[in-house]
Amino acid sequence: MDVIQTNSLTKTYDGKGGISDVTLSVGEGIVYGFLGPNGSGKSTFVRTLLGLLQPTSGEGYILGEPIGTTKSREQVGYLPELFRYPDWLTGKQLLESHADLCKIPVRQRNKRIEEVIELVGMTGRDNGRISGFSKGMSQRIGLACAILNDPKVIFLDEPTSALDPIGRKDVRDLMVYLRDQGKTVFLNSHLLYEVESVCDHVSIVHQGEMIAQGPWRELMMTEAQVEIVTEGSISAPFPPFITDYQKGKAEEGRTRWVVQLETEKDIPKILHHLSSRHIDVYEVKPINPHLEDVFMHWVNRKKESAYVDNQ
Amino acid sequence: MWTISKLTFKEIVSKRIFMITIVMTLIFLALYGTAIYFAGKEGAEVGDGGQGTEAILLQQFVSSQLLGVGLYFSSFITALLAILSSVSTISGEVSSHQIDTWLMRPISRSQFVLGKFMGLAFLMIAYAVCLFFSIILLHQGIGTDWMALNLQPMQLIKAVSVFAIQPFVLIAFGLLLSTRMTTLNAGIVSIMLYGAAFIGGFIEQFGALVEKTSLVNIGIIMSLVFPIDSMYRKMTILLFDTADNPLSLAQGGMFTSISTPGNVMVWYAVLYGVVAVILAIYSFKNRDV
Ligand SMILES: Nc1ncnc2c1ncn2[C@@H]1O[C@H](COP(=O)(O)OP(=O)(O)OP(=O)(O)O)[C@@H](O)[C@H]1O
Ligand SMILES: [Mg+2]
Numbered sequence: 001m002d003v004i005q006t007n008s009l010t011k012t013y014d015g016k017g018g019i020s021d022v023t024l025s026v027g028e029g030i031v032y033g034f035l036g037p038n039g040s041g042k043s044t045f046v047r048t049l050l051g052l053l054q055p056t057s058g059e060g061y062i063l064g065e066p067i068g069t070t071k072s073r074e075q076v077g078y079l080p081e082l083f084r085y086p087d088w089l090t091g092k093q094l095l096e097s098h099a100d101l102c103k104i105p106v107r108q109r110n111k112r113i114e115e116v117i118e119l120v121g122m123t124g125r126d127n128g129r130i131s132g133f134s135k136g137m138s139q140r141i142g143l144a145c146a147i148l149n150d151p152k153v154i155f156l157d158e159p160t161s162a163l164d165p166i167g168r169k170d171v172r173d174l175m176v177y178l179r180d181q182g183k184t185v186f187l188n189s190h191l192l193y194e195v196e197s198v199c200d201h202v203s204i205v206h207q208g209e210m211i212a213q214g215p216w217r218e219l220m221m222t223e224a225q226v227e228i229v230t231e232g233s234i235s236a237p238f239p240p241f242i243t244d245y246q247k248g249k250a251e252e253g254r255t256r257w258v259v260q261l262e263t264e265k266d267i268p269k270i271l272h273h274l275s276s277r278h279i280d281v282y283e284v285k286p287i288n289p290h291l292e293d294v295f296m297h298w299v300n301r302k303k304e305s306a307y308v309d310n311q
Numbered sequence: 312m313w314t315i316s317k318l319t320f321k322e323i324v325s326k327r328i329f330m331i332t333i334v335m336t337l338i339f340l341a342l343y344g345t346a347i348y349f350a351g352k353e354g355a356e357v358g359d360g361g362q363g364t365e366a367i368l369l370q371q372f373v374s375s376q377l378l379g380v381g382l383y384f385s386s387f388i389t390a391l392l393a394i395l396s397s398v399s400t401i402s403g404e405v406s407s408h409q410i411d412t413w414l415m416r417p418i419s420r421s422q423f424v425l426g427k428f429m430g431l432a433f434l435m436i437a438y439a440v441c442l443f444f445s446i447i448l449l450h451q452g453i454g455t456d457w458m459a460l461n462l463q464p465m466q467l468i469k470a471v472s473v474f475a476i477q478p479f480v481l482i483a484f485g486l487l488l489s490t491r492m493t494t495l496n497a498g499i500v501s502i503m504l505y506g507a508a509f510i511g512g513f514i515e516q517f518g519a520l521v522e523k524t525s526l527v528n529i530g531i532i533m534s535l536v537f538p539i540d541s542m543y544r545k546m547t548i549l550l551f552d553t554a555d556n557p558l559s560l561a562q563g564g565m566f567t568s569i570s571t572p573g574n575v576m577v578w579y580a581v582l583y584g585v586v587a588v589i590l591a592i593y594s595f596k597n598r599d600v
Contacts, residue, residue: 052415054598076415079413083412084408088326098416100314101416142412147411163514
């Protein structure tokens with residue numbers, strides 16, 4: 001059974017903005033990346049799934065339950081993009097109140113609270129009032145809240161927006177940990193690096209429209225670029241099908257090239273070609289595309305196909 | 312639902328403004344007690360000579376007026392607190408997005424609104440009841456025998472119940488506004504209506520005094536629109552038995568009542584509150600937050 005499933009789900013604000021016509025299904029035990037630039041409708045989509053917003057049209061299900069029902073939210077965790085918690089509570093009291101709402105049995109409560117506090121790295125700091133928390137600490141306590149009820153599906157809306165590099169790594173590790181436990185993580189992000197190392201599957205949204213979805217690698221390898229460092233100062237050592245390359249500067253008898261590829265599969269071909277000509281290769285490094293480039297690629301693809309469709 | 316009630320209750324109690332309110336209330340009670348004490352002493356001295364109807368009339372008038380002042384001010388503070396605490400309760404959390412993490416839990420919108428209402432209503436009604444009995448105790452206890460009115464327990468119970476209807480209605484109404492309006496707007500609307508109800512009540516009193524039915528009707532319409540002032544007057548009548556007492560006109564004054572709201576009015580006010588809560592639940596049910 002799909003953990004999340006939507007059918008032409010649409011939420012617009014008086015006909016403007018929001019996100020339209022999203023059909024997707026998310027399986028169990030994966031990290032699903034929902035990628036898009038600012039204002040593309042990511043938060044709108046998640047908030048609609050959680051019943052905070054009333055869908056304009058279409059339908060959605062979480063764990064088989066129609067969205068908007070209390071049942072659909074029983075095994076769900078959520079870290080909002082604008083995480084604000086009652087600042088007169090202490091971190092621990094906040095978690096206790098949520099444990100109450102999730103009907104976690106009293107006996108397991110304290111143990112579970114300690115567990116999640118540990119998981120988000122807030123041990124020893126949970127007895128302070130939230131009003132005295134830094135932004136990063138609030139986001140961490142929000143994460144603790146999101147995983148408190150051991151949910152099957154966890155929605156994280158830009159979970160690292162307030163975190164330092166260590167915190168970002170912690171969150172990445174946490175997502176992997178959750179996935180390894182068979183949970184599904186739905187991650188909203190506009191940061192490529194946040195998504196790349198953990199997401200199994202992504203969708204790309206742009207201006208309220210879903211423009212592509214699929215396995216991470218496939219979607220990102222749109223405009224593969226590699227950096228290759230070869231020996232010497234030879235000119236143009238590449239096979240003829242490579243037409244677009246730039247020669248960088250030569251250092252210590254080595255030359256740095258930036259090569260534009262059609263697909264990822266060209267990389268081994270180039271290496272074959274180079275080794276058959278006995279050219280030494282010191283380094284091959286894929287250059288990650290900028291998210292904007294990936295977006296533009298898929299936006300253009302979408303427009304083209306729409307054009308073809310119209311013909 | 313009870314978790315939300317508990318949180319609402321705790322939230323208010325944990326705020327500094329709550330402490331300030333309690334302290335101010337105590338100061339008010341102390342001042343009132345002092346005033347009653349001296350008024351009682353003076354009254355007893357002045358009243359010592361006369362035994363006639365006139366002296367009794369004077370005693371009854373002054374005493375009920377003083378009790379009326381105390382209760383009126385109490386009802387005013389309670390009303391203000393009820394308005395201020397209820398108008399921000401939902402709108403405030405929506406605008407700060409604090410509500411998101413509560414509403415994404417497996418609780419329904421109706422449970423949320425009802426929980427909020429219960430928490431607020433419990434707190435404010437408890438406050439109103441405490442204030443009511445503090446005033447009565449001060450008035451009956453400190454002001455010497457001269458000041459004490461003959462109040463039966465049944466009368467007190469009826470009066471305090473009606474006294475508690477006021478915060479009940481105000482909270483229900485404030486909550487209803489707060490599901491749709493910003494805190495500021497809801498506060499302004501509530502306070503305007505409260506003021507209008509007060510003026511309506513005043514017009515009704517005046518109308519009854521000069522026997523002008525049209526004025527009385529204006530007052531009645533106003534108390535139908537917002538049954539707040541009428542509850543205060545009903546309470547004074549229950550307490551002083553003004554309307555069908557031969558002394559009624561003598562006792563009447565700014566803070567007691569001439570034109571009588573009937574029992575129907577009490578039920579109307581309760582119904583008004585209940586309907587407001589139901590409307591609040593309905594209005595919040597499908598709202599985007
Ligand atoms: N409450 C609202 N009323 C009207 N329009 C809104 C509202 N919330 C969002 N929008 C519009 O809907 C669109 C999508 O907004 P949303 O917040 O879902 O984007 P997002 O992808 O989460 O962006 P970000 O990366 O900045 O968080 C935007 O164009 C925004 O202007
Ligand atoms: Mg967003």
